[in-house]
Amino acid sequence: MKFIALTIFPELLQAFWDNGIMRRASAGGIIEPSALNVRDYAQGRHKVTDDRPYGGGCGMVMKPEPLAAAIGAARRTAPGAPVILLSPQGRRFDQPMAKELARCEGLILICGRYEGIDERISEQFVDLEVSIGDFVLTGGELAAMAVMDAVTRLLPGALGNEDSADQDSFRNQRLDCGHYTRPPEFEGRTIPQVLLTGHHELIARWRRADGLMRTLVRRPDLLQLKPLDGEEIGLLEKWRGEIDKLIRSQRDSGSGPSPGGG
Numbered sequence: 194m195k196f197i198a199l200t201i202f203p204e205l206l207q208a209f210w211d212n213g214i215m216r217r218a219s220a221g222g223i224i225e226p227s228a229l230n231v232r233d234y235a236q237g238r239h240k241v242t243d244d245r246p247y248g249g250g251c252g253m254v255m256k257p258e259p260l261a262a263a264i265g266a267a268r269r270t271a272p273g274a275p276v277i278l279l280s281p282q283g284r285r286f287d288q289p290m291a292k293e294l295a296r297c298e299g300l301i302l303i304c305g306r307y308e309g310i311d312e313r314i315s316e317q318f319v320d321l322e323v324s325i326g327d328f329v330l331t332g333g334e335l336a337a338m339a340v341m342d343a344v345t346r347l348l349p350g351a352l353g354n355e356d357s358a359d360q361d362s363f364r365n366q367r368l369d370c371g372h373y374t375r376p377p378e379f380e381g382r383t384i385p386q387v388l389l390t391g392h393h394e395l396i397a398r399w400r401r402a403d404g405l406m407r408t409l410v411r412r413p414d415l416l417q418l419k420p421l422d423g424e425e426i427g428l429l430e431k432w433r434g435e436i437d438k439l440i441r442s443q444r445d446s447g448s449g450p451s452p453g454g455g
């Protein structure tokens with residue numbers, strides 16, 4: 194997978210590519226990352242990449258000519274790779290989109306600065322506008338890194354363990370379970386004892402139950418995206434029984450009026 198990032202701060206991306214899984218994936222030929230400095234494609238002695246906005250107002254806009262030239266160079270290096278603009282106006286990035294993008298032979302990622310890029314570049318050259326969330330960054334580089342990171346870990350061979358990519362958070366719309374390592378007791382807190390049994394099926398079941406519980410409490414919206422399976426319905430019914438039992442016992446011994454108004 195070729196990653197070509199268009200940026201005026203190539204060092205930001207280089208630091209990201211030079212460490213951890215990204216570094217290993219490049220060394221293994223799984224990804225082929227490169228940055229094009231948009232400034233290298235600017236004209237004149239000062240290599241200016243930005244200009245004042247038509248219509249006035251604060252901030253600067255990235256000039257179209259250097260970006261068009263850089264996109265042209267990127268396309269010659271990675272023919273067929275979609276041109277992606279990182280912007281808060283884009284389609285929201287998520288795990289299904291990461292899986293889609295992981296099927297491409299390459300990605301050309303435009304990282305804007307200032308108020309953004311000239312709209313004519315978006316209209317003429319951009320295939321897909323992507324947002325990593327509803328907040329405002331100072332530049333698209335961090336968003337491009339998030340996209341490349343999520344895509345890379347899905348490529349065959351990028352993670353040591355072939356199946357670990359799909360075991361993690363968002364595997365079929367459920368949050369990941371809690372994770373524990375040594376020591377068995379830390380500041381008076383122990384770990385779920387099932388994890389010490391060596392009983393693989395029991396442990397797998399505990400992990401699914403913990404992931405479901407965390408999804409229910411933290412991200413109930415995810416439960417709407419994939420129907421509950423039989424095991425999940427069983428777990429929810431068990432918890433409902435336990436909650437009912439707790440409420441009944443507290444009602445009998447509790448003080449004050451019961452809620453609901455009778």
Ligand code: 4HQ
Nearest residue numbers: 279280305324325329330333336
């Ligand atoms: N940007 N998701 C680049 C973002 C952003 C986001 C703000 C992109 C500034 C120039 N990109 N412009 N959120 O906040 O992708």
